[in-house]
Amino acid sequence: MSENRSTILQISLELFARRGYEAVGIQEIVDSAGITKPTLYHYFGSKSGLLEILLKESFTPFLTRLADAARYSGDVTNTLQAVASYSLQFAGQNPSLFRFYLTTQVAPLDSEPYQAGKFIHLEQQRILQELFLKAAQDHGNMKGRHIAYAASFLGLVNTYALLAVNGEITSVDNLVNQVVHQFMHGIFS
Amino acid sequence: MSENRSTILQISLELFARRGYEAVGIQEIVDSAGITKPTLYHYFGSKSGLLEILLKESFTPFLTRLADAARYSGDVTNTLQAVASYSLQFAGQNPSLFRFYLTTQVAPLDSEPYQAGKFIHLEQQRILQELFLKAAQDHGNMKGRHIAYAASFLGLVNTYALLAVNGEITSVDNLVNQVVHQFMHGIFS
DNA sequence: AAGACAGTATACCGTTCGGTATACTTGGCT
DNA sequence: AGCCAAGTATACCGAACGGTATACTGTCTT
Incomplete structure (x- = not known):
């Protein structure tokens, strides 16, 4: 039908x-x-109605599962790996959708794509900020930085996802570990 | 005139x-x-001619100075700080330009903005890849990752610059140190 | 059998798009 | 004075834009 x-x-x-x-x-x-x-x-x-419905139907299930993956279990590394793993997997399985989602995130604030995609990265940031907020209760040195952490972790994941989708990175197997490790411990080690 | x-x-x-x-x-x-x-x-x-000239005239001086800042001096941290410092400073002084530049970077590959802005991030990546390639001669554990390092460092800088331009981050004074430190040593420490 | 309703097509609306032909004005040069 | 070229305006082009009024088709319900 x-x-x-x-x-x-x-x-x-x-x-x-x-x-x-x-x-x-x-x-x-x-x-x-x-x-x-x-x-x-x-x-x-309308054209904008098409855009809204397209993003809504595509990303509502994604956001639901992302929230599941981001439930803090007491182990920051594990949780971040789950988040990165699911995000990269989703990006790999829906390359066009992921590309378009990235454009909406960085589009001009007054543009229709940005407005229509706003709920996605607002919800993503909310999910990750909550995660880092809870994690800061166990790790004192993370306190007061949950906004910056959420943003930079998302940025890092998106950056690597884009590299993978563009074919500029070959080995995707340990990409998740690479992303999380770099975020947690930097490029040294 | x-x-x-x-x-x-x-x-x-x-x-x-x-x-x-x-x-x-x-x-x-x-x-x-x-x-x-x-x-x-x-x-x-033409409209696309306007776009090209706009980006060319705005970013040619930026890229020249960026290349200067990225000249490897034997100290990775110092060099990265110089790069981040100049980039964040430029973004802060030209918020509209920086916003628009970000949209061109993530725009669809076939779109005019992406094509017109391609030279910017190609040159940025070239500059940073060269830096990480030289640094890998001094630090063996960095070998073979210069592409990923260049991309993720740029991504991190752009992420924080966007946060700063959006006013979502208040203290910009030690932002440079924060970015470089996170990149080098992660969020722990 | 009849009506209702979702779904689809033909043909059209006014507006805006990027771009241009032509002509006028202005300044400097000879 | 006379000329040339840069710069600017009036008025216009065909094409494409997003959107719609109307009518036809099928299927399902009663």
Whole structure:
């Protein structure tokens, strides 16, 4: 049922990821999907509605599982490894989605992509800040830095994920360990 | 002489940074600048020409000085501090430019902003890879990782610079030390 | 059998897009 | 004075933009 709806979502994601949200027209989407405009407007109401639904449906399950992975177990390294592992795995399995998500995160604050993707990195930051806040109770030297830690850990994960997706890094097997280790102990050691 | 030219550059940067390259029309630029279309086309030839010249003129001096700061002196920490210091300083003094530069870096590969800004992060990566390559001669455990190191150091600097520009981080005084220390020794210690 | 409703297509709307042909003004040079 | 070239404005171009009014088709319910 409603095969056209999922076709539109899939095609538009591919186009948005490759050429950018603003550069892609409605006409181009419906042509690529083999349908017509009213069909798209029937399901999504507007171009920005399509964008919102696309991000919402793609990332709600991701965020739920990320919150599970980030539940602090008393071992910071283990928890961070779970977070990095799931994030990198998700990025590897959905390269177009991950690329597009990155563009929304850094897009201009007034742009539609940023506004539509805001909930994703707000929730990501909330999850990680909570993790580092709890961890700081066990590790005094981490106190008062949970915001910076959350941001820089996310930045590091995203950086390595982008390298992997771009094929600029070959061995992905121990990428998780590499990311977490670098975050915890730096490049020395 | 040619005050209009620099007005166009300044206004268009502000608009691109706030709303995104594709979302901003030529008409809007010339209206904001108080001039007309032919004037803009006289100086820049096209919208993409404006973008190219804008990035070229803004970042050529930045890259030159960055290369100076990144000259390896035998002390990795010192050199990285010089790089981070100059980068954060430049970002702080040109917040709009820095924001827009970040969007070009993560923009879709086929988009005009990415293509126009490609030379910047290619040169940044080249500079830092060279630095880490030379440093690896003194520090054996860094060998074979210069690509990942360059990427993740840049990612870390950009992450903190964005936090600072967004006002999510207050104390900027020891930000440089914080970035370099985290990169070298991790969050522990 | 009849109606309701979701889904889809044809054809069109006004607006804005990037870009330009043409002409006027201005300054400096000969 | 006469000319040239840079710089700027008026007015316009065809194409593409996001979006929609209307009508047709099927399927499912009653």
